Amino acid sequence: MTVVIPPASHVIDMLNLSHFRMIVISALWSGLWAGLLLTVIQSVQVIPTLLQAEVYEEQATAISVHTHSGSTDAQTHQHEVEAWQPQNGWERTAYTAAANISLAVGFALLLGAACNLRGGISHWRNGLLWGLGGYTIFFVAPSLGLPPEVPGTETANLKDRQLWWLMAVVDTAAGLWLLFFSKTKLNKLLGLVVLVSPHWIGAPQPEAYHSAAPAQLAHTFIMATALANAVFWLVLGSLMGWFSSKHQVIKK
């Protein structure tokens, strides 16, 4: 079989707009509602735990400034040029909600794209399964190597962690796809290998573990985010299923 790759100018002509529009509209609505719901769920335990950890972080920073009084000038100067950040309270919550909605719409677009490759979702119950897949890919797999952290935790280099996170996400997505959708045993086995490979390689870890906040707080944060993200993904998936079934493309 020969695969014909069309020239770039023809790609736009090749786009079935009604399918594209259906993915985008479903993703916008699903992302909006799931993002808002996530903001409400976060306010129960995730955000209070994070704010508590920030108090420990600030205390630790204050002690280090005090003990290194010689460098106070540099610290003050650094404080002056510090970038804008939202004020605690409503402003901070509003920006978190905006970030949650952006992430949710982004996730929903990827979910919609994957479903469309398999012929679309026709029911919210199918959406639940896709949501479970999204939770495994974007939360469970990266968290196994890099657990959600409260501010003030010593970590490995940011770029290394971002790279490993990306590898965990891509490999888990590819691995699950092969496991569930490929037809031969060999490809399913390959899927399993791809699925575990990021964990076999291992996530970048700091040289020594240190956290300003007590371990109990870090533990609570992991549990709270695991629960909040599970609810978020199941709702996002089923909403995608529901909106897609409502905007189902009418076949000519």
Add this chain to the structure above:
Amino acid sequence: MSSAHLLIDNVDAQSRSNALKDRIVPSLFASILGLVLLYGAGFSETAQLHNAAHDGRHSASFPCH
């Protein structure tokens, strides 16, 4: 080539073109949009974007700081 072969070839080309048009290209465009949003909210190191999305990133287990 027999007419049956021609028919099979045509059906094959048609279904390939439909798969590209209905599935692959719309999914590709939607994924690009999704990745841009995820990069901005989850990965961008611009200080303002990082600070605005800080709590969302920590909660979603994105590497932060």
